[in-house]
Amino acid sequence: MNTELNKQPHRRYNILTGEWILVSPHRTKRPWQGKTEKNNQEKRETYDPSCYLCPGNSRMGGETNPDYNGVHAFENDFPALLPNGPTEDFDNGLLKAESESGICKVVCFSPDHSLTLPLMDVEDITKVVGLWKKEFEELGSKENINYVQIFENKGSMMGCSNPHPHGQIWSQRSVPTEILKKSKHFKEYWNKNKSSLLSDYLKQELELDERILAKNEHFVALIPYWAVWPYEAMIVPKKHYQHIGQLNAEEEKAFAEIIKKLTIKYDNLFETSFPYSSGIHQAPTNGEEYSEWHFHMSFYPPLLRSATVKKFMVGYEMFAGPQRDITAEQAADNLKELSEVHYLER
Amino acid sequence: MNTELNKQPHRRYNILTGEWILVSPHRTKRPWQGKTEKNNQEKRETYDPSCYLCPGNSRMGGETNPDYNGVHAFENDFPALLPNGPTEDFDNGLLKAESESGICKVVCFSPDHSLTLPLMDVEDITKVVGLWKKEFEELGSKENINYVQIFENKGSMMGCSNPHPHGQIWSQRSVPTEILKKSKHFKEYWNKNKSSLLSDYLKQELELDERILAKNEHFVALIPYWAVWPYEAMIVPKKHYQHIGQLNAEEEKAFAEIIKKLTIKYDNLFETSFPYSSGIHQAPTNGEEYSEWHFHMSFYPPLLRSATVKKFMVGYEMFAGPQRDITAEQAADNLKELSEVHYLER
Ligand SMILES: O=P(O)(O)O[C@H]1O[C@H](CO)[C@@H](O)[C@H](O)[C@H]1O
Ligand SMILES: O=P(O)(O)O[C@H]1O[C@H](CO)[C@@H](O)[C@H](O)[C@H]1O
Numbered sequence: 001m002n003t004e005l006n007k008q009p010h011r012r013y014n015i016l017t018g019e020w021i022l023v024s025p026h027r028t029k030r031p032w033q034g035k036t037e038k039n040n041q042e043k044r045e046t047y048d049p050s051c052y053l054c055p056g057n058s059r060m061g062g063e064t065n066p067d068y069n070g071v072h073a074f075e076n077d078f079p080a081l082l083p084n085g086p087t088e089d090f091d092n093g094l095l096k097a098e099s100e101s102g103i104c105k106v107v108c109f110s111p112d113h114s115l116t117l118p119l120m121d122v123e124d125i126t127k128v129v130g131l132w133k134k135e136f137e138e139l140g141s142k143e144n145i146n147y148v149q150i151f152e153n154k155g156s157m158m159g160c161s162n163p164h165p166h167g168q169i170w171s172q173r174s175v176p177t178e179i180l181k182k183s184k185h186f187k188e189y190w191n192k193n194k195s196s197l198l199s200d201y202l203k204q205e206l207e208l209d210e211r212i213l214a215k216n217e218h219f220v221a222l223i224p225y226w227a228v229w230p231y232e233a234m235i236v237p238k239k240h241y242q243h244i245g246q247l248n249a250e251e252e253k254a255f256a257e258i259i260k261k262l263t264i265k266y267d268n269l270f271e272t273s274f275p276y277s278s279g280i281h282q283a284p285t286n287g288e289e290y291s292e293w294h295f296h297m298s299f300y301p302p303l304l305r306s307a308t309v310k311k312f313m314v315g316y317e318m319f320a321g322p323q324r325d326i327t328a329e330q331a332a333d334n335l336k337e338l339s340e341v342h343y344l345e346r
Numbered sequence: 347m348n349t350e351l352n353k354q355p356h357r358r359y360n361i362l363t364g365e366w367i368l369v370s371p372h373r374t375k376r377p378w379q380g381k382t383e384k385n386n387q388e389k390r391e392t393y394d395p396s397c398y399l400c401p402g403n404s405r406m407g408g409e410t411n412p413d414y415n416g417v418h419a420f421e422n423d424f425p426a427l428l429p430n431g432p433t434e435d436f437d438n439g440l441l442k443a444e445s446e447s448g449i450c451k452v453v454c455f456s457p458d459h460s461l462t463l464p465l466m467d468v469e470d471i472t473k474v475v476g477l478w479k480k481e482f483e484e485l486g487s488k489e490n491i492n493y494v495q496i497f498e499n500k501g502s503m504m505g506c507s508n509p510h511p512h513g514q515i516w517s518q519r520s521v522p523t524e525i526l527k528k529s530k531h532f533k534e535y536w537n538k539n540k541s542s543l544l545s546d547y548l549k550q551e552l553e554l555d556e557r558i559l560a561k562n563e564h565f566v567a568l569i570p571y572w573a574v575w576p577y578e579a580m581i582v583p584k585k586h587y588q589h590i591g592q593l594n595a596e597e598e599k600a601f602a603e604i605i606k607k608l609t610i611k612y613d614n615l616f617e618t619s620f621p622y623s624s625g626i627h628q629a630p631t632n633g634e635e636y637s638e639w640h641f642h643m644s645f646y647p648p649l650l651r652s653a654t655v656k657k658f659m660v661g662y663e664m665f666a667g668p669q670r671d672i673t674a675e676q677a678a679d680n681l682k683e684l685s686e687v688h689y690l691e692r
Contacts, residue, residue, distance in 0.1 A: 004434070004436070004445075005436060008428070008431055008432075008445060009427050009428055009431060009445070009446045009447065010436070010443050010444060010445045010446050011443060011444055011445075011446045011520060012441075012442065012443045013442035013443065015440055015442070019523050020520070020522075020523060022426065022427075022446060023443075024425075024426040024427065027424055027425070027426055079370075079373070080355065080368065080373055080662070080669055081355050081368075081370065082354070082355055082372065085354055085355060086354075088350070090350070090351060090356070093546075093550050094361055094543075094546060094547045094550055094571075095358075095550070095571045096358065096359035096361065097351060097356050097357060097358045097359065097369075097571075098356060098357055099350075099354060099355070099356045099357075100355045100356050100357045101355065102355075147666075149662060149665055149666045151661035151662060151664075151665050152661065153658070153660045153661040158658065158660045158661070159658025159660045160660075168661065168662070170662050170666070172368075174357060176366075176665075176666035176667045177365050177666070177667035178664075178665055178666055178667060179666065197440075200439075200440060201440045204439050204440055204441070225440075225441045225443075277660045277661040277664050277665070278661075279661060279664065279665030279666075281665065298665070300664055312499070312504065314504045314505045314506075314623045315498065315499040315504070315505075315514065315623040315624075315625060316426070316495060316497060316514070316516050318497075318524075318623050318625065319495055319497050319522075319524055319623070319625030319627065319644070320493075320495045320522035320523070320524055320525065320625075321522045321523035321524060323426055325426075
């Protein structure tokens, strides 16, 4: 790693989106009133009678949850998208709109209200991966579903109002902006090099071994060179798979295992239940070939310096582009040295 | 306005960035525990001895503020960018970076610690506009400054740690991502129609009169058709100006007046000091002609339903693209009916 990059302001290029990020490593010297606090430590009950995601409870839409074991998926009671809507354009001069349709689901990771991914067994996280795979295949094979977005908002800081371990899946007719950006760059690289952009990137990262956080036979977790959020990380399969539908049983377990490793490190960093949004980016499901795509899961955690001090993506970031203070290498160093045993379980 | 758009999920197209936003108006029915609370009501002192922006006080970098009247600009003590850095590329395979340089300034809007823009006189806001103009011209004429980003982060919710009325200016060598996107769309429209994209858009909005919040002889404030944040708004000059350097004295005052009107409506909406990030997008300062550019000021406020309930741009929004529940028209209706007198001054 060029040591200059740890000292002077520079921009890094995101090879997947074609966008730049401003890095200001010299700025960490600035004063900060924040401090490391231990919060979120109260252990929750394993069952909460008022939780609309716990087994057997009634939901806001009036339905009752089954007495599920393991994982459970259902259609969102207040979905942002509705299925089978009309397909219309509403163009009026410079006002341009079109109808959109889709299916929104909620995915419960465990019947146990008190858990989070890092506190679950690998075997139980494997069930979550299995459900993602099943939902991806089922939703993706529907006629008007051309993209399936799997994601999790974890922690109230990330707009999650229910701590019961769960994620969401929003699937829709159009292919969203962020996917289009990545498709373009995967495709350009593929056409030019006849190899996967992320396979080649992974090879380089594994050789350099500066930003690697964890790895197993099938997956690598790392801080991407172009990370935006202070502790942003990415999990990449070693095989050039376009989507999670291609994972076999052994690979599903390896995916679960690396998710557990990464999220334990996250929790250990500030000894708190680490908030983040995570999401899986994969090939669209519109029936076209996407040989160039290489699926990956990203984690965007807001915390910067402690369990309560977060990075704000505001003024400059909104109007010009993302900015960060600690470098990707500093973030990787901070995470690398942490135990792989959860602080609550030591 | 097509009434279907107020009922069914749809996507709207941002003519300035080429990106889409998902609108889910049917979703407003979902339950919400938030409520309208009156907070931020404590009147601050006009002078705070511990504030590093008040006149005569010492700053964190060790310097002392002059005993300024009106406005005051100085170089940020902990700048994200440094001037006169080297210009180097650090390319290594798929790791791509380049050095960046620039100048970061802080702009105090008033010596009075207790004020915010909506509580200031038009005459005093005009001084702020005048300073923005002066800084834009001075910074923009420097050799390695090719873009000048003027912005304000208001409120602790927007990462602003000092309530003293102030904004920032980050100016830099490279032209940032968001500006490049808009340049592309301004240019395409200009080449095709030989007129300003925003002039033509404004004409259409003024005819429809559905999303207009305020106007005067020289400026219009409106909710753009493609607004992302719940109460996002845009101030556009009627004349096709590329940057604020072109404003004459009368226009500077009209700009100040419409900023006051819009921010009073904002404060009145939830009877709170309304948080937002605002920023001015204008032509780059690299010496090229930018006839296609039409400068404008945007406001991105996070609040959704009350002084404390905000919209979270998280999971789906980060991984797929922006999503909103209330339509631009509903937001405009809610703001339009509000008084133009500040709730604290009634
Ligand atoms: O420079 P400040 O005011 O300390 O910081 C604030 O504005 C900056 C520019 O938008 C952001 O990078 C910071 O995250 C935010 O807290
Ligand atoms: O659907 P939820 O969990 O109520 O809502 C949360 O996730 C959504 C998808 O990222 C966001 O649109 C909301 O702003 C957020 O609060």
